[in-house]
Amino acid sequence: MSLESAGRDEELAAGSIALAVVYSFSLIEEPTRSRIDYDRLLPVLLGSSLFSQDGYRSGRLFEDINRDVNEVYTEAQRKLAWPSESSSFLRFQAMITQPLVQTMGPMSRLIAHTVTHLQQPWLIQTAMDDLLAFARILESSWRQCRLSSIDAAQESTAFDGATSSTSLPLLWRSLRSALFAITIILRGVMTRLLTDRALSTDDVAPELALQTLHTLRHLYFILTHHATPSAFSPHTFVNLTALDILSAYPKAASSFLDSVRPSVNPNHPLDVVNLLYYLNTAEHLALSLPLSSTTPLIQVARPYLTPNPIPILSSSALKTPIFESAHSLVLAVLASPQNAILTSHHLPFYAETVLQLFPADISERQFRLAMKTLVRVASPPSDVSSRVPEMAEVLMELMRYRAETGAEELQSPNQNGGGDKTGDTGAVATLVLAMIDSLPFLAPGVLLNWLSLVADSIGYVKVENERDKCRERFWDCISNGEMDVERAGLCVMWWGELRGRERLWGAAEGREEAMMSGALVNEGAVGDAKL
Secondary structure, eight states: OHHHHOOTTOHHHHHHHHHHHHHHHTTSOHHHHTTSOHHHHHHHHHIIIIISTTTTGGGOOSHHHHHHOEEEEETTEEEEEOOTTSHHHHHHHHHHTSHHHHTHHHHHHHHHHHHHTOSOTHHHHHHHHHHHHHHHHHHHHHHTSGGGGSOGGGHHHHBOHHIIIIIHHHHHHHHHHHHHHHHHHHHHHHHHHHHOTTTSSTTTHHHHHHHHHHHHHHTHHHHTSSSOGGGOHHHHHHHHHHHHHHHTOHHHHHHHHHHTOOOSSOOSHHHHHHHHHHHHHHHHHGGGSOHHHHHHHHHHHGGGSSSOSSHHHHTOTTHHHHHHHHHHHHHHHHHOGGGHHHHHHHHHHHHHHHHHHTTTTSOHHHHHHHHHHHHHHHSTTSHHHHHSTTHHHHHHHHHHHHHHHTTTTTOOHHHHOOOOSOTTSOHHHHHHHHHHHHGGGSOHHHHHHHHHHHHHHGGGOOSHHHHHHHHHHHHHHHHSSOSOHHHHHHHHHHHHTTOHHHHHHOTTSOOOOOOOTTOEEOTTSTTOEEO
């Protein structure tokens, strides 16, 4: 009866009903819950929590705050301050202590439950419109606030002490609460979408996925503020589910990426956030896009393949994530089968870029993954190999030559105190490991030759434990199922008839011969086996 009598514009009545349901819902038994009119309850819950004056005020949180942000001089330095005694801070503090804001956790779970029990599925589309509008207003309001002009990495030096220790933590804690609540609601929407035939049609499903992705994009500045997006599992589920749905509609995916393409020269921290969102999102959609839509992806990512492409990124907290995401996007585009023409054109440039960046700017894991992916893309049966047959061998030769000629200056940081990013493995050893990782993808016609060349290249590694690591990885690569049947047969031939064992271990090393399990050892000569 309360739901029937309370209109959406009656904030006090709607808020009272919302709080009553939130507080009592866990006490209501299932038979009684089935009698709740969820179709009427959903707009009441959303309106009271996100759009009422006692809730999150439609996302317009920063208009008052901006008027009280001023410049102060601390220790002869000019800094921004949002005083904790200002009227806007006191009003903000009062807002977040309101019951509707304090209960956003259980409120969001109740809204998600309501979404999954609606009798009229079209109400979900209306709710998604509301969520998107809230997120858009919140981001726009944040952009107009002077606080948003400071990157997260500079907050400790750009704000005065009281703002850094009191005002900002309270602000970001409240924003994260809103983000978590909306994400939980979106999880309910995605769950309903996956199980409801009325919502999973070709007309409705991509539209809901687009609304979800736009909503997440507008809230991305909260998620990336001193946090890792992948650490929030509900966000990961919602994001990947929406991307999976959208990837089934290439035209809609292409239009979405066009609509969120970042500016050429970002000059505001929010622009940097949107750039990172675009790179991460485009990586997931690259496989489903037609060739005409993937060229812009390379154009956006290419400037950020180096560590310091533009001034604003040099001191940004998102500098490294953007650098890594740009490389991931380029690899995703180059590895897509439909992009053979594009890959043939851009692969040499990208391989040269990766080799130039290693070992100073990319890690061992990143380098090995990148080079292995490029060799796989350039090897049969890909279309790239038919266009440029020698490309895979050229990549292998570039790594071999770099290991040979750089054997003195690229040794392990443990040995010479170098500043590279290879971790516990030296740069030369990483180059050799990358070649070993690439062996299973080489064409059978060139595999025998490269087995010998890579085995010989292990000799360029001067540190004994790293050399042993390379030998063990080589043996694991050729013996533990990474090769297909044809290549495995060639490995057996190379190991025995072509004396590959001696090339790998060396005749004078005194090591016990690697042999098949169950072999009978000749007692007269260690290393000889009789079958």
